[in-house]
Amino acid sequence: MVGPSWARPEHDNWWREDIAMKLYDYTLAPNPKRVRIFLAEKGITVPTVQVDLRGGEQLTPKFRAINPECTVPVLEFDNGRRIAEVIAICLYFELAHPEPALMGSRAQDKAIVADWHHRVERQGFWAVGDAFRNSAPGLKGRALPGPDDYEQIPALAERGRARVARFFEMMDRELAGREYVAGDRYTIADIMALVTVNFAARIDLKVPEACVHLRRWHQAVNARPSADA
Amino acid sequence: MVGPSWARPEHDNWWREDIAMKLYDYTLAPNPKRVRIFLAEKGITVPTVQVDLRGGEQLTPKFRAINPECTVPVLEFDNGRRIAEVIAICLYFELAHPEPALMGSRAQDKAIVADWHHRVERQGFWAVGDAFRNSAPGLKGRALPGPDDYEQIPALAERGRARVARFFEMMDRELAGREYVAGDRYTIADIMALVTVNFAARIDLKVPEACVHLRRWHQAVNARPSADA
Numbered sequence: 239m240v241g242p243s244w245a246r247p248e249h250d251n252w253w254r255e256d257i258a259m260k261l262y263d264y265t266l267a268p269n270p271k272r273v274r275i276f277l278a279e280k281g282i283t284v285p286t287v288q289v290d291l292r293g294g295e296q297l298t299p300k301f302r303a304i305n306p307e308c309t310v311p312v313l314e315f316d317n318g319r320r321i322a323e324v325i326a327i328c329l330y331f332e333l334a335h336p337e338p339a340l341m342g343s344r345a346q347d348k349a350i351v352a353d354w355h356h357r358v359e360r361q362g363f364w365a366v367g368d369a370f371r372n373s374a375p376g377l378k379g380r381a382l383p384g385p386d387d388y389e390q391i392p393a394l395a396e397r398g399r400a401r402v403a404r405f406f407e408m409m410d411r412e413l414a415g416r417e418y419v420a421g422d423r424y425t426i427a428d429i430m431a432l433v434t435v436n437f438a439a440r441i442d443l444k445v446p447e448a449c450v451h452l453r454r455w456h457q458a459v460n461a462r463p464s465a466d467a
Numbered sequence: 468m469v470g471p472s473w474a475r476p477e478h479d480n481w482w483r484e485d486i487a488m489k490l491y492d493y494t495l496a497p498n499p500k501r502v503r504i505f506l507a508e509k510g511i512t513v514p515t516v517q518v519d520l521r522g523g524e525q526l527t528p529k530f531r532a533i534n535p536e537c538t539v540p541v542l543e544f545d546n547g548r549r550i551a552e553v554i555a556i557c558l559y560f561e562l563a564h565p566e567p568a569l570m571g572s573r574a575q576d577k578a579i580v581a582d583w584h585h586r587v588e589r590q591g592f593w594a595v596g597d598a599f600r601n602s603a604p605g606l607k608g609r610a611l612p613g614p615d616d617y618e619q620i621p622a623l624a625e626r627g628r629a630r631v632a633r634f635f636e637m638m639d640r641e642l643a644g645r646e647y648v649a650g651d652r653y654t655i656a657d658i659m660a661l662v663t664v665n666f667a668a669r670i671d672l673k674v675p676e677a678c679v680h681l682r683r684w685h686q687a688v689n690a691r692p693s694a695d696a
Contacts, residue, residue: 307586319575323589326582333574345562346548353555357536360552361613384590386633393620404615 260285261327262304262312267291268363268437269324270311271467275429276328278464280335284313292376302385309383325355328426340426347421354420354427362405362434369398370441402443405434410449417455424459432459489514490556491533491541496520497592497666498553499540500696504658505557507693509564513542521605531614538612554584557655569655576650583649583656591634591663598627599670631672634663639678646684653688661688 263270263286277284289295289310296308305312305322313327314320321327332341341355342348371381372395381390409431413419419427435445435456445452459465492499492515506513518524518539525537534541534551542556543549550556561570570584571577600610601624610617638660642648648656664674664685674681688694 313578315575319579321578321582323582323585325585326578329581330574330578333577345559346544348562349542349550349555349559350548352558353550353552356552356554382630386630388626388629389622391620391622391626393618394623397617397620400617401611401615 258316260287260314262287262289262301262310262314264289264291264310267310268433269309272324272429272433273311273313273327274467275432275464276340276426277331278467279338279340279424279429279462280331282331282335296383297385306385307383308385325359332426340424340429342420342425351420351425351427355425355430358409358419358427358430358434361401361408363430363437365398365401365405366434366438366441366443367398368394369402369443370395370437372398373441399443402438406445406449406452409455410452413451413455418459419455424462428455428459429464432456432465436460487545489516489543491516491518491530491539491543493518493520493539496539497662498538501553501658501662502540502542502556503696504661504693505560505569505655507696508567508569508653508658508691509560511560511564526614535614536612537614554588561655569653569658571649571654580649580654580656584654584659587638587648587656587659587663590630590637592659592666594627594630594634595663595667595670595672596627597623598631598672599624599666601627602670628672631667635674635678635681638684639681642680642684647688648684653691657684657688661685661694665689 261270261273261284263274265288289301291310295301296305296310302308304314305320307322309322311324311327312320312322313330321330329341332339342351371377371383372390372392377390379387379389381388381394409419416422418424419431435452438444445456447453490499490502490513492503494517518530520539524530525534525539531537533543534549536551538551540553540556541549541551542559550559558570561568571580600606600612601619601621606619608616608618610619610623638648645651647653648660664681667673674685676682
């Protein structure tokens with residue numbers, strides 16, 4: 239961990255201010271986990287504030303004033319600006335701290351990483367989310383994060399489970415041909431897929447034994463120190 | 468339109484090859500529309516190939532060989548690499564042709580644009596998609612794009628409609644305070660929101676009269692020449 243190195247990003251062409259920041263976080267939730275792994279891979283430490291999602295702290299007036307969408311993570315800059323989408327938070331740190339590059343190097347490479355990141359999020363991560371949020375007893379009436387209440391849809395939980403099974407098969411085919419999700423280097427697309435696979439395991443959606451390539455990949459990325467972030 | 472200027476991206480620090488490319492497109496679908504507007508704003512022309520989604524051409528063996536996910540857009544480079552997520556395709560062109568910047572300038576600015584782009588996609592665009600795909604008579608058994616068939620879920624269509632109404636209200640509150648979705652400049656977040664509002668209108672989800680700020684914004688961005696791309 240580099241400590242406050244984030245305050246002096248010498249490499250960045252766009253970023254000229256020395257600004258402090260903090261990260262609203264919740265250790266047990268998959269979305270902030272994506273950011274924590276990303277920061278660990280960069281060797282960046284950012285002060286965090288825990289928001290107890292299980293206790294409903296995200297729905298309190300105090301937290302709504304920070305993020306009306308009632309979600310974590312939130313990255314708050316000292317100038318008052320806040321961003322809450324994981325990809326946006328990671329992009330900020332990628333630009334401020336280009337090394338090690340986790341979002342690709344040249345243009346085509348960056349586009350391929352973005353392609354895989356977004357595809358894994360859409361086909362894998364949200365499918366797990368559908369399966370989880372539409373069936374967990376503790377989320378009755380709360381099938382979506384955010385300020386609005388939506389009833390669980392059992393058919394959507396079932397569809398989510400079916401999609402996750404297809405997702406595992408697709409990833410296994412892809413990883414037969416290369417070491418990491420987006421090519422021969424570890425990137426943010428691996429972080430997205432790792433968090434997806436581990437999130438799925440929490441609702442008993444395990445990678446089948448037959449998916450040997452996906453299992454080989456998972457063992458490798460899950461063994462990196464960043465996986466414990 | 469700058470014609471073949473895309474073959475010589477002098478501004479780009481990462482991109483060194485002169486590579487040709489083509490874009491698989493379908494005029495009537497909202498996802499390729501996002502790319503076409505982006506290219507029009509940049510003044511870039513790329514050769515396109517129409518894929519007749521209504522006629523099922525995306526499910527033919529010929530197109531599956533191009534994109535096993537059976538979706539458009541697809542950007543194909545002459546070296547054989549292909550990318551199919553809209554955000555990845557736009558990122559490629561942003562890096563190859565930085566001006567005019569549609570994804571922000573400095574690091575924090577870029578992160579804020581990414582934040583809004585992703586949020587509008589998640590809360591708005593996919594909610595419209597849920598409403599549309601789970602109710603359109605022509606999409607029975609095809610509630611998701613892609614190679615796999617999923618039955619429509621009427622409750623998900625209904626939830627989608629409710630979410631779109633909330634999305635309009637949220638956007639109206641946000642646009643009360645600024646000219647464009649992510650700040651004082653037109654960006655990819657405006658493209659995402661414009662395509663979302665127009666897609667919603669096709670299934671009779673109209674922006675309420677009371678949402679005066681959202682309507683003012685929509686009128687402005689929908690009047691740009693790029694909106695016809």
